[in-house]
Amino acid sequence: MTAPAGISPEIEAVLENGLNKTALTCLHCPSRILNPSVGTFVQQEFALPAMTKQKNQIIDEKHELREFWKVKDMFQFENVGFSNTVDGVKYLTCADCEMGPIGWHDLVTKENFIAVSRVRNS
Amino acid sequence: MAKKTYDLLFKLLLIGDSGVGKTSILFRFSDDAFTSTFISTIGIDFKIKTVELRGKKIKLQIWDTAGQERFHTITTSYYRGAMGIMLVYDVTDERSFENIVKWLRNIDEHANEDVEKMILGNKCDIDGKRAVSKDRGDAIAREYGVPFLETSAKANTNIDKAFNDLATAILDKFAGKEPGDAPDRVMVDPRRGDTSRRSCC
Numbered sequence: 001m002t003a004p005a006g007i008s009p010e011i012e013a014v015l016e017n018g019l020n021k022t023a024l025t026c027l028h029c030p031s032r033i034l035n036p037s038v039g040t041f042v043q044q045e046f047a048l049p050a051m052t053k054q055k056n057q058i059i060d061e062k063h064e065l066r067e068f069w070k071v072k073d074m075f076q077f078e079n080v081g082f083s084n085t086v087d088g089v090k091y092l093t094c095a096d097c098e099m100g101p102i103g104w105h106d107l108v109t110k111e112n113f114i115a116v117s118r119v120r121n122s
Numbered sequence: 123m124a125k126k127t128y129d130l131l132f133k134l135l136l137i138g139d140s141g142v143g144k145t146s147i148l149f150r151f152s153d154d155a156f157t158s159t160f161i162s163t164i165g166i167d168f169k170i171k172t173v174e175l176r177g178k179k180i181k182l183q184i185w186d187t188a189g190q191e192r193f194h195t196i197t198t199s200y201y202r203g204a205m206g207i208m209l210v211y212d213v214t215d216e217r218s219f220e221n222i223v224k225w226l227r228n229i230d231e232h233a234n235e236d237v238e239k240m241i242l243g244n245k246c247d248i249d250g251k252r253a254v255s256k257d258r259g260d261a262i263a264r265e266y267g268v269p270f271l272e273t274s275a276k277a278n279t280n281i282d283k284a285f286n287d288l289a290t291a292i293l294d295k296f297a298g299k300e301p302g303d304a305p306d307r308v309m310v311d312p313r314r315g316d317t318s319r320r321s322c323c
């Protein structure tokens with residue numbers, strides 16, 4: 001399989017056969033989220049709430065993200081937390097420091113998406 | 123093709139009165155700068171953690187439940203398929219300790235017959251306001267034949283040990299199930315955690 005068009009060199013560097021080349025770890029602690037070659041690189045739009053917010057901020061700030069690692073089965077994760085359901089979505093967090101959302105879980109398809117920009121890819 | 127990335131999957135539950143610290147045990151007690159406001163507002167439903175025990179890679183799926191009375195019907199549905207239950211009380215709250223017996227009965231009624239249990243006396247970091255001595259915890263654990271540990275989610279005392287001990291007990295039970303069967307041939311279907319295993323009539 002060839003990589004989809006329009007992939008940046010940064011992404012190219014962390015890909016191997018369309019999968020994550022190295023283990024994914026938390027940006028804030030050493031917790032290992034996913035083993036190498038388990039996540040499939042996908043490009044799709046999803047607005048993920050910001051990891052932190054200002055005090056008294058009522059509406060959550062969201063970031064439009066496009067690059068995700070897709071994980072088919074939740075038990076393929078090494079360590080991950082699932083939030084309570086909000087608006088039909090479960091958000092994914094680091095299982096050790098609770099930093100997140102690092103991605104989201106689709107309740108219908110049961111697929112999981114980890115934002116490439118919210119984890120350490122090397 | 124999906125690679126099989128683990129040997130066994132254990133579904134674990136945290137139960138006990140409201141305020142004893144179940145969520146704090148699951149949601150690593152942290153007031154450090156990194157705590158994400160977004161996630162702390164909506165709360166964690168469950169975690170998947172990978173541990174290695176006796177050379178096996180084991181996935182733990184750990185569920186939090188609500189201790190408040192009005193949530194109990196929901197809580198009992200969580201018992202379905204649970205292979206291990208952490209029964210938590212608060213060492214500074216006599217009432218939560220007395221209710222351990224009630225929770226044990228609850229487990230008997232709703233959980234799989236062969237579920238592994240463990241009693242945790244949480245908040246052992248608080249010394250001044252202690253209401254339940256460690257001896258009393260030991261005594262009730264002996265009476266019901268359930269392992270017991272004092273823990274602190276705040277000081278991170280015995281939390282990992284508690285999960286490891288509970289998972290080891292489940293592992294040993296599977297290994298002991300078929301005598302003559304080598305422990306390393308014991309296999310659990312990954313989906314099993316999600317389906318109810320009705321106890322036989």
Ligand SMILES: Nc1nc2c(ncn2[C@@H]2O[C@H](COP(=O)(O)OP(=O)(O)OP(=O)(O)O)[C@@H](O)[C@H]2O)c(=O)[nH]1
Pocket residue numbers: 138139140141142143144145146147187188189190244245246247248273274275276277
């Ligand atoms: N000192 C101390 N405080 C703790 C500990 N664990 C939890 N707490 C505090 O106890 C309070 C209740 O903790 P929770 O984790 O919310 O209790 P819970 O069992 O989840 O309660 P429900 O969700 O209502 O069933 C919080 O204020 C925690 O900060 C501990 O080990 N030591």
Ligand SMILES: [Mg+2]
Pocket residue numbers: 144145146186187188189
């Ligand atoms: Mg709670």
Ligand SMILES: [Zn+2]
Pocket residue numbers: 026027028029030031094095096097098099
């Ligand atoms: Zn982390």
